[in-house]
Amino acid sequence: MRQVGIFGKRKSGKSALMYALMNHKFMNAAKYSAMEIGGVGKIMLVDTVGVDAESSSSAEKSAESIEVALMLISNESFELELAWLTKLKKRGAAVIAVITQSDKFADGGQSLAAAVKEVSALDTVCVSAKTGAGIDELGNQIILKLSEERRESR
Ligand SMILES: Nc1nc2c(ncn2[C@@H]2O[C@H](COP(=O)(O)OP(=O)(O)O)[C@@H](O)[C@H]2O)c(=O)[nH]1
Numbered sequence: 001m002r003q004v005g006i007f008g009k010r011k012s013g014k015s016a017l018m019y020a021l022m023n024h025k026f027m028n029a030a031k032y033s034a035m036e037i038g039g040v041g042k043i044m045l046v047d048t049v050g051v052d053a054e055s056s057s058s059a060e061k062s063a064e065s066i067e068v069a070l071m072l073i074s075n076e077s078f079e080l081e082l083a084w085l086t087k088l089k090k091r092g093a094a095v096i097a098v099i100t101q102s103d104k105f106a107d108g109g110q111s112l113a114a115a116v117k118e119v120s121a122l123d124t125v126c127v128s129a130k131t132g133a134g135i136d137e138l139g140n141q142i143i144l145k146l147s148e149e150r151r152e153s154r
C-alpha cells in the first residue's frame with residue numbers, strides 16, 4: 001500500500017483534509033481509506049499526531065513509510081513546519097506544502113503560499129476542507145507525485 005501522510009500542527013486541519021480528499025477527489029474510496037487510483041495502485045491516507053504534539057516522535061516514525069507527505073500550514077508561524085519539511089525530504093518523501101483553511105484568508109491563502117514557496121521551493125497548494133477549494137488540485141498533485149515516484153524507483 002502506497003502511503004500519503006498528512007503532517008501538520010494540532011488543529012491545522014489534518015483530519016478535515018483527509019476526509020475532504022476521500023469525499024471529493026477519491027470518490028471510490030474503499031473502507032479504511034485504502035483506494036485504487038488509475039495507474040498508481042492502492043493508496044492509503046495516513047493521518048498523524050500533530051508535529052507540535054508531545055508524542056510527535058510517533059509522527060516521525062510514521063514518516064518512514066510515507067511516499068508523499070502533505071505538510072500542512074495554517075498560519076504565518078511555520079518554522080516548525082519548515083524543520084519537518086527537511087526531515088520528511090531526508091526520509092525520501094516527496095513533499096507538497098498545503099495551506100489549509102484557506103477560506104479564513106481574505107486572499108485565499110495566496111500570500112502565505114508565496115512566502116512558503118519562497119523559503120522552501122516546494123509545490124504549494126491552498127485548500128479549504130470547508131468549501132472544497134483546492135481539493136481537486138491537491139488530489140491531482142498527489143497522483144502526479146506518486147506516478148513520478150514510481151518512475152524513479154524503477
Ligand atoms: N474554516 C475552516 N475550518 C476548518 C477547516 N479545516 C478544519 N477546520 C476546523 O479546524 C479545527 C481543527 O480541524 P481538524 O481537522 O480536527 O485538525 P487536526 O487536529 O489537524 O486533525 C476544527 O474545528 C475544524 O472544524 C477549513 O478548511 N476551514
Ligand SMILES: [Mg+2]
Nearest residue numbers: 014015016047
Ligand atoms: Mg486530527
